[in-house]
Amino acid sequence: MDRWQVQDQVIVIAGASKGIGLACAQTLLQRGARVALLARDRGRLDEAVAGFKSERACGIAADVCDKAALEQAFAAVKAKWGRIDGLVNNVGFQFARRLEVMPEPEVRKLLELNFLGPVFACQCVIPHLRAAGGGRIVNVSSASVRNDNEFSHLGLYSSAKAALEHFSRELRHELKADRIMVTVFSPGAVATGSVANFDPAALGEAMQDWLTKGPRFDGAAQPETIGAAIAGCFEFPPGVAVEFMEVRPNIPTPKMLESDWKQEQAGS
Numbered sequence: 001m002d003r004w005q006v007q008d009q010v011i012v013i014a015g016a017s018k019g020i021g022l023a024c025a026q027t028l029l030q031r032g033a034r035v036a037l038l039a040r041d042r043g044r045l046d047e048a049v050a051g052f053k054s055e056r057a058c059g060i061a062a063d064v065c066d067k068a069a070l071e072q073a074f075a076a077v078k079a080k081w082g083r084i085d086g087l088v089n090n091v092g093f094q095f096a097r098r099l100e101v102m103p104e105p106e107v108r109k110l111l112e113l114n115f116l117g118p119v120f121a122c123q124c125v126i127p128h129l130r131a132a133g134g135g136r137i138v139n140v141s142s143a144s145v146r147n148d149n150e151f152s153h154l155g156l157y158s159s160a161k162a163a164l165e166h167f168s169r170e171l172r173h174e175l176k177a178d179r180i181m182v183t184v185f186s187p188g189a190v191a192t193g194s195v196a197n198f199d200p201a202a203l204g205e206a207m208q209d210w211l212t213k214g215p216r217f218d219g220a221a222q223p224e225t226i227g228a229a230i231a232g233c234f235e236f237p238p239g240v241a242v243e244f245m246e247v248r249p250n251i252p253t254p255k256m257l258e259s260d261w262k263q264e265q266a267g268s
Helices: 019-030 042-052 067-081 104-131 155-178 200-211 223-232 258-267
Strands: 010-014 034-039 057-061 086-089 135-140 180-187 244-247
Touching: 010 019, 010 067, 010 104, 019 034, 019 042, 019 223, 034 042, 034 067, 042 057, 057 067, 067 104, 086 104, 104 135, 104 155, 104 180, 135 155, 155 180, 180 223, 223 244
Parallel strands: 010 034, 010 086, 034 057, 086 135, 135 180, 180 244
Antiparallel strands: none
16 A cells, blocks of 8 residues: 555554554554554553654553543643544453452452543543544454353453443444544454453353353454554544444364463464
């Protein structure tokens, strides 16, 4: 392609220090965008930005659950590059546990990171997009909202993502007159290492329940594949939007934990 649509645009990626967000940042940079990476871990952010070796990338440490911190982060991006053209709300956190026994701190953490954080980020970026004459917001959901065979005992995580999808539909209606496009992007299983967040006992229980739904699932994609697909949502002319996109693997695969899946891939 002679010129990518996203070239010279300023895109903010929340949750960009690793996994899907980092991969999306890499693709956007390759296509000529300027990218601001947001995450809580300053050390990991600095490492990610240094790895790009590009003046078109910067890292800003901010907690997406802190609206005041987000407002400051977006203001810093605007001060650096003069405008903001897009937001990728990639922040997400998951772990498996039965709903009945999930303790209050886990309930609050899942709802705050997977729903409230993206809501706050949208609220903060809208004035900047409006000032730029329009733009795009991509809210990253999960195929677990629709596909019961993604993994078991992710009920609250999936509920938060479902709430984000409904929020996105309402937001799309409210922002059309401002030429701000809103996309819901729904990935299937991705090898991001999130299983490290899980309580081992709860993980084992969830694995046993998952196996009762059948011995196979549709496999797991790599972050680079999903990151590139998200970046593709910015490759449409102004006024044309991807309203919903779901990208899932489609290779029947024996059910196993991510660590085992990686070992099998390495040995094949």
